[in-house]
Amino acid sequence: MSELTVHAIETQRLSDLRKRAASRLTGTAATKGSVARAADALSVLHALASSPVTAADALTLLHELQVHQVELDLQAQELRESRAELESALRRQIELHDHQPAGCFTIDARLVMHELNQTGADMLGIGRAAAPGLTFDAFLDPESARQFRSAVSRVGAGARRPSCRLSLCPKDGPARPVLASFAADPAASRFLVSVTEAGDEQEHRRVAP
Incomplete structure (x- = not known):
């Protein structure tokens, strides 16, 4: 064998x-x-x-x-x-997400907030756990709320990253100008919103080469 x-x-x-x-x-x-x-x-x-x-x-x-x-x-x-x-x-x-220098929000077509980072909660002047279920336009003056809804509609229609200046009205504190940028959420039928202080953006433009 x-x-x-x-x-x-x-x-x-x-x-x-x-x-x-x-x-x-x-x-x-x-x-x-x-x-x-x-x-x-x-x-x-x-x-x-x-x-x-x-x-x-x-x-x-x-x-x-x-x-x-x-x-x-x-x-x-x-x-x-x-x-x-x-x-x-x-x-x-x-x-890293929580400590971004911008407020990061996930909202739906009705402007209801579903997710946000700690910076965003601080901007709104509310606890992070209290934000889901609230509408973002509740923290805007009437004209800013109109612009906000318009930007969300443009993203829904296919626009890429529109932005607008808003007057943010925190729960406790004076209104202040901010810059909001919008994008579609790639993981869901929602929208991503990034909010930065308008003063920071103006300072960045002043010192940028």
């Missing part, structure tokens, strides 16, 4: 062993807890080890299961590390 044939037979034998173990560890065992599944695995090994004919197969299968367990442990560790990295990156993005 050639070495190639022997290797093929050994490969098939290992495959059969894995299938026999899998057939015992799945099916009805799939609904059991980890302790019950471990008991099933031991029963497979015990059945193989009980016969001199299959004792060697028991050792082979045990080695296969041990290697597989190490692989699973390594994969689980990699998943935990990846999750930790993603959670850290997400926290960083949230911090």
